[in-house]
Amino acid sequence: MNQDSIAYLNGTFQPLSEAKISVLDRGFIFGDGVYEFVPVYHRRPFRLAQHLQRLDNCLKAIKLSNPKSAAEWEALFQEIIRRAPYEQQAVYLQITRGVAPRDHPFPQGATPTVFMMVNPLKLASSEQIENGVACVSADDFRWHRCDIKSISLLGNILLRQVSVEAGAMETVLFRNGFLSEASSSNVFAVKNGVILAPLRDHLILPGITYDAVLEFAPKIGIPVETRPVSRAEVLTADELWLTSSGKEVLAITTLDGKPIGDGKPGAAFKKMWAYYQTQK
Ligand code: PDD
Numbered sequence: 001m002n003q004d005s006i007a008y009l010n011g012t013f014q015p016l017s018e019a020k021i022s023v024l025d026r027g028f029i030f031g032d033g034v035y036e037f038v039p040v041y042h043r044r045p046f047r048l049a050q051h052l053q054r055l056d057n058c059l060k061a062i063k064l065s066n067p068k069s070a071a072e073w074e075a076l077f078q079e080i081i082r083r084a085p086y087e088q089q090a091v092y093l094q095i096t097r098g099v100a101p102r103d104h105p106f107p108q109g110a111t112p113t114v115f116m117m118v119n120p121l122k123l124a125s126s127e128q129i130e131n132g133v134a135c136v137s138a139d140d141f142r143w144h145r146c147d148i149k150s151i152s153l154l155g156n157i158l159l160r161q162v163s164v165e166a167g168a169m170e171t172v173l174f175r176n177g178f179l180s181e182a183s184s185s186n187v188f189a190v191k192n193g194v195i196l197a198p199l200r201d202h203l204i205l206p207g208i209t210y211d212a213v214l215e216f217a218p219k220i221g222i223p224v225e226t227r228p229v230s231r232a233e234v235l236t237a238d239e240l241w242l243t244s245s246g247k248e249v250l251a252i253t254t255l256d257g258k259p260i261g262d263g264k265p266g267a268a269f270k271k272m273w274a275y276y277q278t279q280k
Pocket of ligand 1 (some may be wrong): 206207243
Protein backbone atom coordinates (compact mmCIF):
# COMPACT_ATOMS: atom_id res chain seq x y z
CA MET A 1 0.00 0.00 0.00
CA ASN A 2 1.72 3.26 -1.03
CA GLN A 3 -0.74 5.50 0.76
CA ASP A 4 -0.35 5.16 4.52
CA SER A 5 -3.64 4.25 6.19
CA ILE A 6 -5.25 6.65 8.59
CA ALA A 7 -5.55 5.76 12.27
CA TYR A 8 -7.22 7.21 15.34
CA LEU A 9 -5.63 6.54 18.71
CA ASN A 10 -6.92 7.96 21.99
CA GLY A 11 -8.16 11.24 20.56
CA THR A 12 -5.60 11.80 17.79
CA PHE A 13 -5.78 11.12 14.04
CA GLN A 14 -2.42 10.06 12.65
CA PRO A 15 -0.84 7.90 9.95
CA LEU A 16 -1.16 4.22 10.93
CA SER A 17 2.62 3.76 10.77
CA GLU A 18 3.03 6.39 13.51
CA ALA A 19 0.39 5.06 15.92
CA LYS A 20 2.07 3.55 19.01
CA ILE A 21 0.82 2.03 22.25
CA SER A 22 2.50 0.84 25.44
CA VAL A 23 3.63 -2.78 25.67
CA LEU A 24 1.69 -2.81 28.96
CA ASP A 25 -1.60 -2.25 27.16
CA ARG A 26 -3.91 -5.03 28.36
CA GLY A 27 -4.83 -5.69 24.74
CA PHE A 28 -1.21 -6.65 24.06
CA ILE A 29 -0.62 -8.47 27.36
CA PHE A 30 -3.97 -10.26 27.84
CA GLY A 31 -6.04 -9.78 24.69
CA ASP A 32 -8.32 -7.88 27.09
CA GLY A 33 -10.56 -5.98 24.69
CA VAL A 34 -13.23 -6.07 22.03
CA TYR A 35 -13.43 -4.93 18.42
CA GLU A 36 -15.66 -4.16 15.46
CA PHE A 37 -15.16 -4.32 11.71
CA VAL A 38 -17.49 -2.06 9.75
CA PRO A 39 -17.71 -2.10 5.95
CA VAL A 40 -18.11 1.28 4.28
CA TYR A 41 -19.64 1.51 0.79
CA HIS A 42 -19.23 4.77 -1.11
CA ARG A 43 -18.17 6.40 2.18
CA ARG A 44 -21.35 5.28 3.96
CA PRO A 45 -20.93 2.82 6.85
CA PHE A 46 -23.21 -0.21 6.47
CA ARG A 47 -25.44 -0.85 9.51
CA LEU A 48 -23.35 1.35 11.80
CA ALA A 49 -26.06 1.56 14.46
CA GLN A 50 -26.10 -2.25 14.70
CA HIS A 51 -22.31 -2.41 14.96
CA LEU A 52 -22.35 0.22 17.71
CA GLN A 53 -25.07 -1.68 19.57
CA ARG A 54 -23.06 -4.93 19.39
CA LEU A 55 -19.97 -3.03 20.57
CA ASP A 56 -21.94 -1.72 23.54
CA ASN A 57 -23.23 -5.23 24.34
CA CYS A 58 -19.70 -6.64 24.17
CA LEU A 59 -18.29 -3.88 26.39
CA LYS A 60 -21.02 -4.66 28.93
CA ALA A 61 -20.17 -8.37 28.69
CA ILE A 62 -16.52 -7.65 29.57
CA LYS A 63 -17.50 -5.05 32.21
CA LEU A 64 -15.81 -2.13 30.49
CA SER A 65 -17.80 1.07 30.32
CA ASN A 66 -18.33 2.47 26.84
CA PRO A 67 -15.91 5.41 26.48
CA LYS A 68 -18.20 7.20 23.99
CA SER A 69 -21.88 7.78 23.32
CA ALA A 70 -23.45 6.53 20.09
CA ALA A 71 -23.45 10.13 18.77
CA GLU A 72 -19.73 10.48 19.55
CA TRP A 73 -18.95 7.18 17.82
CA GLU A 74 -20.98 8.24 14.79
CA ALA A 75 -19.07 11.53 14.58
CA LEU A 76 -15.77 9.69 14.88
CA PHE A 77 -16.72 7.28 12.10
CA GLN A 78 -17.78 10.17 9.90
CA GLU A 79 -14.45 11.92 10.45
CA ILE A 80 -12.16 8.93 9.88
CA ILE A 81 -14.14 7.95 6.76
CA ARG A 82 -13.76 11.52 5.47
CA ARG A 83 -10.01 11.46 6.09
CA ALA A 84 -9.38 8.10 4.39
CA PRO A 85 -8.55 8.13 0.67
CA TYR A 86 -10.79 5.19 -0.33
CA GLU A 87 -14.41 5.04 -1.47
CA GLN A 88 -14.92 1.49 -0.14
CA GLN A 89 -13.44 1.13 3.30
CA ALA A 90 -12.99 -1.34 6.12
CA VAL A 91 -13.06 0.48 9.45
CA TYR A 92 -11.52 -1.49 12.30
CA LEU A 93 -12.21 -0.35 15.86
CA GLN A 94 -10.69 -1.81 18.99
CA ILE A 95 -11.12 -0.93 22.66
CA THR A 96 -8.92 -2.42 25.36
CA ARG A 97 -8.94 -2.11 29.14
CA GLY A 98 -5.96 0.25 28.86
CA VAL A 99 -2.40 0.40 30.17
CA ALA A 100 -1.58 -1.00 33.61
CA PRO A 101 1.09 -3.11 35.37
CA ARG A 102 0.59 -6.76 34.38
CA ASP A 103 -1.86 -8.27 36.86
CA HIS A 104 -4.97 -10.29 36.06
CA PRO A 105 -7.59 -8.33 38.03
CA PHE A 106 -9.15 -5.32 36.31
CA PRO A 107 -6.89 -2.31 36.94
CA GLN A 108 -8.27 0.58 39.00
CA GLY A 109 -8.50 3.87 37.15
CA ALA A 110 -6.99 2.77 33.82
CA THR A 111 -8.24 4.63 30.74
CA PRO A 112 -9.48 2.36 27.93
CA THR A 113 -7.39 2.47 24.77
CA VAL A 114 -9.46 3.42 21.72
CA PHE A 115 -7.94 2.56 18.37
CA MET A 116 -9.38 2.78 14.86
CA MET A 117 -7.90 2.30 11.41
CA VAL A 118 -9.20 2.39 7.88
CA ASN A 119 -8.11 0.08 5.10
CA PRO A 120 -9.48 -0.47 1.60
CA LEU A 121 -12.46 -2.86 1.73
CA LYS A 122 -11.54 -6.19 0.16
CA LEU A 123 -14.68 -7.98 -0.99
CA ALA A 124 -15.04 -11.44 -2.55
CA SER A 125 -13.92 -11.70 -6.16
CA SER A 126 -16.49 -12.18 -8.93
CA GLU A 127 -14.99 -15.65 -9.45
CA GLN A 128 -15.77 -16.53 -5.80
CA ILE A 129 -19.28 -15.13 -6.08
CA GLU A 130 -20.01 -17.01 -9.30
CA ASN A 131 -18.41 -20.37 -8.48
CA GLY A 132 -18.58 -20.47 -4.70
CA VAL A 133 -15.74 -21.37 -2.36
CA ALA A 134 -14.20 -24.47 -0.83
CA CYS A 135 -14.30 -24.94 2.94
CA VAL A 136 -13.09 -27.55 5.37
CA SER A 137 -14.59 -28.48 8.72
CA ALA A 138 -13.13 -28.77 12.21
CA ASP A 139 -14.16 -29.28 15.79
CA ASP A 140 -15.05 -25.96 17.46
CA PHE A 141 -12.69 -25.95 20.45
CA ARG A 142 -13.15 -22.26 21.33
CA TRP A 143 -14.50 -20.96 24.66
CA HIS A 144 -18.20 -20.66 25.51
CA ARG A 145 -18.52 -16.88 24.98
CA CYS A 146 -18.13 -16.70 21.21
CA ASP A 147 -20.88 -14.05 21.30
CA ILE A 148 -18.28 -11.58 22.60
CA LYS A 149 -16.33 -9.99 19.75
CA SER A 150 -13.12 -10.42 21.71
CA ILE A 151 -9.69 -9.43 20.38
CA SER A 152 -8.44 -12.71 21.93
CA LEU A 153 -8.71 -14.59 18.65
CA LEU A 154 -6.18 -17.39 19.10
CA GLY A 155 -8.83 -20.11 18.75
CA ASN A 156 -10.25 -18.48 15.61
CA ILE A 157 -6.80 -18.02 14.12
CA LEU A 158 -5.73 -21.62 14.74
CA LEU A 159 -8.99 -22.79 13.18
CA ARG A 160 -8.66 -20.42 10.20
CA GLN A 161 -5.17 -21.81 9.59
CA VAL A 162 -6.67 -25.30 9.14
CA SER A 163 -8.38 -24.02 6.00
CA VAL A 164 -5.34 -22.01 4.87
CA GLU A 165 -3.27 -25.19 4.95
CA ALA A 166 -5.98 -27.06 3.02
CA GLY A 167 -6.15 -24.29 0.38
CA ALA A 168 -9.73 -23.47 1.44
CA MET A 169 -11.57 -20.22 2.17
CA GLU A 170 -12.88 -20.96 5.65
CA THR A 171 -13.16 -23.54 8.40
CA VAL A 172 -16.74 -24.54 9.23
CA LEU A 173 -17.04 -25.42 12.92
CA PHE A 174 -19.09 -28.07 14.69
CA ARG A 175 -19.55 -28.30 18.44
CA ASN A 176 -20.91 -31.60 19.80
CA GLY A 177 -22.15 -32.50 16.33
CA PHE A 178 -23.94 -29.21 15.67
CA LEU A 179 -23.01 -26.33 13.38
CA SER A 180 -21.78 -23.24 15.21
CA GLU A 181 -20.17 -20.87 12.68
CA ALA A 182 -16.86 -20.56 10.80
CA SER A 183 -13.54 -19.14 12.03
CA SER A 184 -14.42 -15.59 10.95
CA SER A 185 -17.92 -15.90 9.43
CA ASN A 186 -21.41 -17.12 10.23
CA VAL A 187 -22.77 -20.14 8.36
CA PHE A 188 -26.25 -20.95 7.09
CA ALA A 189 -27.58 -24.12 5.46
CA VAL A 190 -30.45 -24.24 2.97
CA LYS A 191 -32.61 -27.37 2.62
CA ASN A 192 -35.73 -27.65 0.46
CA GLY A 193 -35.84 -23.88 0.04
CA VAL A 194 -35.66 -23.15 3.79
CA ILE A 195 -32.75 -21.33 5.44
CA LEU A 196 -31.53 -23.22 8.51
CA ALA A 197 -29.86 -20.76 10.88
CA PRO A 198 -27.91 -21.83 13.98
CA LEU A 199 -29.25 -20.32 17.20
CA ARG A 200 -28.00 -16.84 18.06
CA ASP A 201 -26.61 -18.05 21.42
CA HIS A 202 -23.29 -17.79 23.29
CA LEU A 203 -21.61 -20.21 20.88
CA ILE A 204 -21.62 -17.91 17.84
CA LEU A 205 -20.91 -14.29 17.10
CA PRO A 206 -24.19 -12.43 16.50
CA GLY A 207 -23.06 -11.30 13.06
CA ILE A 208 -24.41 -8.07 11.63
CA THR A 209 -24.57 -9.89 8.30
CA TYR A 210 -26.31 -12.87 9.99
CA ASP A 211 -29.01 -10.46 11.22
CA ALA A 212 -29.21 -8.81 7.80
CA VAL A 213 -29.73 -12.18 6.08
CA LEU A 214 -32.52 -13.13 8.52
CA GLU A 215 -34.13 -9.72 7.98
CA PHE A 216 -33.87 -9.96 4.17
CA ALA A 217 -35.10 -13.57 3.88
CA PRO A 218 -38.86 -12.91 4.36
CA LYS A 219 -38.61 -9.91 2.00
CA ILE A 220 -37.47 -12.20 -0.81
CA GLY A 221 -39.79 -15.05 0.13
CA ILE A 222 -37.31 -17.47 1.69
CA PRO A 223 -38.53 -19.08 4.93
CA VAL A 224 -36.13 -19.38 7.88
CA GLU A 225 -35.85 -21.91 10.69
CA THR A 226 -33.61 -20.78 13.53
CA ARG A 227 -32.63 -23.90 15.46
CA PRO A 228 -29.71 -26.28 16.12
CA VAL A 229 -28.41 -27.59 12.78
CA SER A 230 -26.78 -31.03 12.90
CA ARG A 231 -23.66 -32.08 11.03
CA ALA A 232 -25.78 -34.51 8.99
CA GLU A 233 -28.05 -31.64 7.90
CA VAL A 234 -25.03 -29.58 6.88
CA LEU A 235 -23.50 -32.44 4.87
CA THR A 236 -26.78 -33.10 3.03
CA ALA A 237 -27.80 -29.45 2.61
CA ASP A 238 -28.75 -28.13 -0.83
CA GLU A 239 -26.74 -24.98 -0.13
CA LEU A 240 -24.31 -23.64 2.46
CA TRP A 241 -23.50 -19.96 2.89
CA LEU A 242 -20.80 -17.99 4.62
CA THR A 243 -21.65 -14.48 5.79
CA SER A 244 -19.54 -11.66 7.20
CA SER A 245 -19.01 -7.94 6.81
CA GLY A 246 -16.15 -8.57 4.39
CA LYS A 247 -17.55 -11.60 2.54
CA GLU A 248 -21.17 -10.41 2.47
CA VAL A 249 -22.87 -13.68 1.39
CA LEU A 250 -20.80 -16.39 -0.29
CA ALA A 251 -21.80 -19.89 -1.36
CA ILE A 252 -19.78 -22.82 -0.02
CA THR A 253 -19.70 -25.31 -2.87
CA THR A 254 -17.44 -27.97 -1.36
CA LEU A 255 -16.90 -29.02 2.25
CA ASP A 256 -13.92 -31.25 2.99
CA GLY A 257 -13.63 -31.88 -0.74
CA LYS A 258 -17.23 -33.10 -1.18
CA PRO A 259 -19.78 -31.11 -3.18
CA ILE A 260 -22.63 -29.32 -1.38
CA GLY A 261 -25.85 -29.85 -3.35
CA ASP A 262 -24.89 -29.88 -7.02
CA GLY A 263 -21.56 -28.20 -6.26
CA LYS A 264 -22.68 -24.82 -7.62
CA PRO A 265 -24.07 -21.71 -5.90
CA GLY A 266 -27.79 -22.35 -5.48
CA ALA A 267 -30.96 -20.45 -6.34
CA ALA A 268 -31.55 -19.18 -2.80
CA PHE A 269 -27.97 -17.90 -2.61
CA LYS A 270 -28.36 -16.02 -5.90
CA LYS A 271 -31.55 -14.37 -4.66
CA MET A 272 -30.02 -13.39 -1.33
CA TRP A 273 -26.79 -12.13 -2.90
CA ALA A 274 -28.70 -9.99 -5.40
CA TYR A 275 -30.95 -8.52 -2.71
CA TYR A 276 -27.97 -7.81 -0.46
CA GLN A 277 -26.40 -5.75 -3.26
CA THR A 278 -29.49 -3.54 -3.40
CA GLN A 279 -29.37 -2.86 0.37
CA LYS A 280 -25.74 -1.87 0.86
N1 PDD B 1 -15.34 -11.31 11.49
N2 PDD B 1 -18.27 -15.05 13.29
C1 PDD B 1 -16.99 -14.74 13.55
C2 PDD B 1 -16.19 -15.65 14.42
C3 PDD B 1 -16.43 -13.57 12.99
O1 PDD B 1 -15.16 -13.24 13.26
C4 PDD B 1 -17.22 -12.76 12.14
C5 PDD B 1 -16.70 -11.49 11.51
C6 PDD B 1 -18.55 -13.13 11.90
C7 PDD B 1 -19.48 -12.31 11.03
O2 PDD B 1 -19.87 -11.13 11.69
P1 PDD B 1 -20.29 -9.81 10.89
O3 PDD B 1 -21.37 -10.22 9.96
O4 PDD B 1 -20.74 -8.88 11.95
O5 PDD B 1 -19.06 -9.33 10.16
C8 PDD B 1 -19.05 -14.28 12.49
C9 PDD B 1 -14.80 -10.00 11.21
C10 PDD B 1 -15.20 -9.43 9.92
C11 PDD B 1 -13.32 -9.98 11.47
O6 PDD B 1 -12.91 -10.63 12.43
O7 PDD B 1 -12.58 -9.27 10.78
